[in-house]
Amino acid sequence: METIFFYIIALVALGSGLIVVLCKSPVNSALGLVNTFFCLAVFYVMLYAPFMAAVQIMVYAGAIMVLILFVIMLLNLGTEARKRYTHGVVWAALASLLSLVTFLVFIKKGQITGAAGDITKDVVMSVGHTELIGKTMFTEFLLPFEIASILLLVAIVGAVVLAKKEV
Amino acid sequence: MISVYHYMTIAAILFAMGTYGVLTRKNAIVIFMCIELMLNSVNLTFIALSRHLNNMDGQIFVFFVMTVAAAEAAVGLALMISFFRNRESIDVEEIDLLKW
């Protein structure tokens, strides 16, 4: 049951990814992307990370995609010019295929190493995912968290400066 | 049973698709969205591996990736707006000031 569900979701995710890449209209691409995000959020839930799923939907599907759509509307972008593809399509296809092959070989051959922790499914179920994230974030990763906030601040200032009419 | 390899295969395919989009599209916003797609595929591997190893660090990392993506969206879109204001277009083929 779960496996079938996984495959359905995977199919939807890949299909909407294709829409993102291939659609002429940016609006369609954006909607495809939202769909992909949702699928990924489903994957996160299946991976016992409900908080990440929520954040995925709120930040990506909610904030970033709205922003992108907003810009698309603002600039009133129609469909792309007649020549939608650049002349490097063959090269691009070759490069992405190559990368796919290498990644797949990598996944097949590569051994997963890394520091194994003790946060099993059961721990997540009993303690709660949000609490676990919060504890790790505000103890072990406090400093990167603060830096991330500064990064966001800088990004806000930069965005304002760049978008202003008269600099 | 769905293993971590399944998730990673999905992520790899999504990443390759994003790469293809970045390399072929001319509309800067679409390229931007393709980059978001690639970032998300990476996020997926992070979370999958995090689950596999029973370790929360990967998920925290995803959090930071999202932060960076948000910052990037803000700055990138601002850039596009100011570029559009100058050229009436956001076609990346027209941005070739670095040409010899």
Added chain:
Amino acid sequence: MYNYLWLIPIMPLIGCIVNGLLGKKFIKNEKAIGAIATLAVFSSFLLSVKYFFQLLGDPVKTHQQVVFSWMSVGDLQIDWGFLFDPLTAIMLLVVTGVGSLIHLYSIGYMHGDPGYYRFFSYLNLFVFAMLMLVTGNNAMVMFVGWEGVGLCSYLLIGFYIDKKSAGDAAKKAFVVNRIGDFGFLLGVFLLFWTLGSEHGVWTLNFVDLAHHGHVLGFGGTVVTIVTLCFFLGATGKSAQIPLYTWLPDAMEGPTPVSALIHAATMVTAGVYMIGRMNVLFAMSPTTMMTVAIVGAMTAIFAASIGFAQNDIKRVLAYSTVSQLGYMFMAMGVGAFTAGIFHLMTHAFFKACLFLGSGSVIHSMHHALHHAHLDDDAQDMRNMGGLRKKMPITFITFAVSCLAISGVPGLSAFFSKDEILWWTFGSTRGMWYVWAIGAVAAGMTAFYMFRCLYMTFYGKEKTDARAKDHIHESPLVITIPLMVLGLLAVVGGYIGVPAILGGSNHIHHFLEPVFGHASEIYHIGIKEAMHHNHALEYGLMALSIAIAFLGIAVASVMYLMKPELPAKFTKMFPKFHRLVFNKWYIDELYDAIVVNPVKAFGTFCWRGFDVKVIDGVVNGVAKLVGLCSAGLRHTQTGLFHNYALAMVLGMVVMVAVFVLR
């Protein structure tokens, strides 16, 4: 005892710095500048006198004072040290004594010159360098002085910076001197290397050299080469064949400079240097012979050129070259004492002659300037009959002329006669050197009196508008003249030979410096002649006769029958032209050395530097330019190309990671 030895050279240096830095903006006053400079040298003179008398009563004759360690390389230790022994004492007295007088003279002579402070600053610097040269206790310190005097000579010859001929002469002097300096330096290197690596004596200290020099072996090849190198240095500095050509041109400098540097002190540095290294020279008969023959050739050659010169300073310059030849002759036959003795007397009478000529030129210049005439103030053909107008100058000039000619009783008679006696009777002597020396003595007498007669006797040839303005120079100029004239008379009495009832003080005084080498290497009057008084008297009489012959011929030609010289010129036009043009030696050097070197330099510049060096440099730049012109086409400026490259790079990296 001699604790303040270092003050002797330092005093003029202080004078130089004070005048050089403050003279133009702060002191300004000519009298103050002159006083500072003169007092600086004079205080050195007083100190030298004090130490001289101290040394007279001192049983130990060699004193060293090390101020600080200069270089220490391996076993070679070179100190900044001073040496005080009889030779240095005499040189100090000459340099500071004559130097003080010439400084005093310059106060009057340079009056009104815009470069007044500069002149005195250079002059003091020169005295400093010269004192370093004569007091240095090792070859390197001597070399510092050696180069220093060369530099000051250059600066002072080119003192009149707006005159092109002065600048050319300065350059010539400098370049020719460099050739000699190169020889000196080679000699130093070869000496210390041979001594050190082959004999384990790492030293350049003169006292140590005198003690350990014998390890090189009598008549050895190395010692011959070393001393020949040193002698090359001496020919450059002391204007001997083949490097003498710069000295006559050096007369472009102010006359006090000619007197101090190019007559009394600097040009004698080569003689001093040979005296200082007498042990090494004594070990090589070949070098000694070379020195003697070169000296003799120079003496007669320069004297012959002096015959036909009309510029009063040039006559004196050739006379200086000739007299320096005498000194080298003396050194070459082992008469070190006589050489130094002649150096001293020559400093007196030649400085007096130069200053006298300066006095004449000074007043001539004034008179011509006053009458707005462009005649050459140094040309003897414009002078004549000046003896009534400038009595003091005339008397001192005449006395010095008598002295240089070797008239008995005056200073040069004793020194020159001793040299001639040694060339004849020394174990290293050669009769033909004596013969050349004797003939040159007669020629000296002739051209000096020619000069005297043309300048001070006969008809007044000065332009009528100017001649009433010629008058005696002020006291500040005549006092040094008188003092030097007096010294030119009495200076010889410290070296009266035994045969004339004297006791030859200077010989005994210098014994500690030269006696050692002379004894070991058997330098002295030949045994057979030692007691042959008849021969000595005979030779003395002969040289007196030759001197008087020269004077007599000059008197006949220039005093009694002034039309004779023109007749001679007409009779031997080619010969006259040859002599008048200085045997075309300058032209010869131009043809065989200067022009080829210039051509080579031009080739290096136009052919090698411009084409090869610049070509390589520009070629590399062009090549890089071409490569980048090709490579820059990869920079399309298109986003997709860059992204594609990035992706391919990433693929390669991952592939390497996977396949590894």
